[in-house]
């Protein structure tokens with residue numbers, strides 16, 4: 001029997017340093033997230049980052065935590081439940097890090113008689129630290145614990161017309177009561193090195209932007225190309241003017257150069273240029289989470305207003321919106337009936 005496995009990033013069990021520490025340990029010790037040699041990774045993560053970050057992150061999580069739990073988990077659960085209502089296949093939800101593991105979700109599917117799984121990484125864009133690590137971990141768990149299962153993976157859906165339509169319409173909805181003079185598309189950042197590592201040709205990606213509009217097989221795994229493509233397609237769908245939109249990258253860690261421009265610098269630049277009303281779209285995430293609710297909706301608002309901006313709006317992610325649920329249900333049901341996957 002066929003079944004669906006939805007996988008998102010995960011969250012700590014509670015917004016306390018005690019629970020944030022093991023979660024961050026698992027996350028940052030992932031070789032596709034901090035991609036240095038194991039000795040250096042151990043030193044960097046356990047010797048340096050985990051000495052102070054859990055306390056700081058716990059405070060940030062506490063600001064956005066809901067009575068029911070982490071927004072990312074609660075929203076992903078609501079989404080999974082709604083998708084389940086639109087298909088006769090079992091649907092399970094797992095997280096790449098934290099206690100809701102991929103292994104548990106695969107076991108849940110197996111217990112229901114599933115032996116053919118559609119894996120859906122809940123990320124629109126391909127990055128080794130998001131989409132790829134979900135696929136690799138799922139395949140490792142399959143090999144070790146569920147060797148009889150057949151697993152097919154939904155491709156990154158950053159340019160799928162159905163996704164672009166639902167994203168664009170949710171943005172239009174968010175802008176209904178907001179007279180913006182600029183829309184910033186802020187995507188989660190990644191180190192520039194990750195772009196080079198993910199380039200199968202080893203020469204296409206130049207990071208400076210000169211490559212991302214030149215056709216290449218490298219774009220199948222190029223996060224930078226894919227996010228700019230999402231912005232462009234939304235711009236075209238909504239008929240937005242080029243001067244009123246821009247793309248930037250948030251949530252970097254100190255150290256290496258990350259994709260630029262940096263979102264926090266953009267808040268300042270846009271305010272200084274005289275933009276008064278700023279809307280921010282966070283399309284690297286399908287569910288609202290720490291990075292959207294705290295970093296963008298709270299911190300970003302403060303940064304923009306301190307630099308002279310007046311009105312600020314974070315457009316919510318797709319979350320468990322009915323139109324987004326319908327798109328996902330269509331994709332999984334088409335796979336069930338005809339083995340067809342979105343392009």
Ligand SMILES: C=CC1=C(C)c2cc3[nH]c(cc4nc(cc5[nH]c(cc1n2)c(C)c5CCC(=O)O)C(CCC(=O)O)=C4C)c(C)c3C=C
Pocket residue numbers: 009010011012024033034053057070072123127129130188189190191223251253284285288289290291
């Ligand atoms: C080297 C560090 C990191 C890379 C690379 C990275 C890529 C990346 N992350 C997401 C999505 C999310 N990240 C979230 C939180 C978060 N991310 C990092 C670090 C890297 N992410 C850290 C340390 C944290 C934890 C919080 C903190 O201490 O700042 C979240 C939110 C999780 C939640 O519980 O709400 C998401 C979602 C993507 C899509 C991505 C690559 C494209």
Ligand SMILES: [Fe+2]
Pocket residue numbers: 188251
């Ligand atoms: Fe992240």
Ligand SMILES: [Fe+2]
Pocket residue numbers: 204205206207211212213222224225
């Ligand atoms: Fe590129």
